[in-house]
Amino acid sequence: MRTHVDRWVLAARGAGASADDTDLAAAGEYLLTRWSEPQRQYHTVAHLTAVLDVIDEFAGLATDPDRVRLAAWLHDAVYDPRALGDANERDSAEFAEGLLATLGVPAATAAEVARLVGLTAGHATGEDDRDGELLCDADLAILASAPDDYAAYTAAIRREYAHVPDDAFRGGRAxxxxxxxxxxxxxxxxxxxxxxxxxxxANLEAELKTLG
Structure with a gap:
């Protein structure tokens, strides 16, 4: 069974990374430390794994699955629940492009991965953007989960925003x-x-009713 780092290295190689295996593995390990930061309750390694699993299952829908896999790894590389607007996505996109450049990924590919990362801010894609569509669909797959899993997801999101008062959270979440x-x-x-x-x-509408 492939480890997370194995999956990262294979995707980076598939996207044209020229760094050696040691450097690629070190980058993967570093990303896992980011996905394991204490402020994360939902945006964790478990979420990363779920997104990657969807991408792997439906890789045939993408134009370049390895670019989509790298975007999955990097789409929440920067995650601060206190950040405003789409700052996390913008910072993650900038981080993605820089990291991939250091690993020898061609500049055009690194820029495309950064573009894909940026799409996760609003999950709105343009016409004929098969890679962006797969990334966004995979990122939102949790919304279609069974009721118990959806409840666990919403509880984890609330824990990430524990610093936000209830009324403000309900309004923002709605x-x-x-x-x-x-x-x-x-x-x-x-x-x-x-x-x-x-x-x-159905899950979204049911949650919206609970928010008043």
């Missing part, structure tokens, strides 16, 4: 849910939409 529900479709790729869309919308 805005997030409404924005997702207003998307033409939460999931972009047809097989994922068919499997997940109805369940995700």
């Amino acid at each position: 805005q997030v849910l409404k924005a997702l529900l207003e998307l033409p479709s939460i999931y972009r790729h047809p097989p994922l939409r068919a499997a997940w869309e109805d369940r995700a919308r």
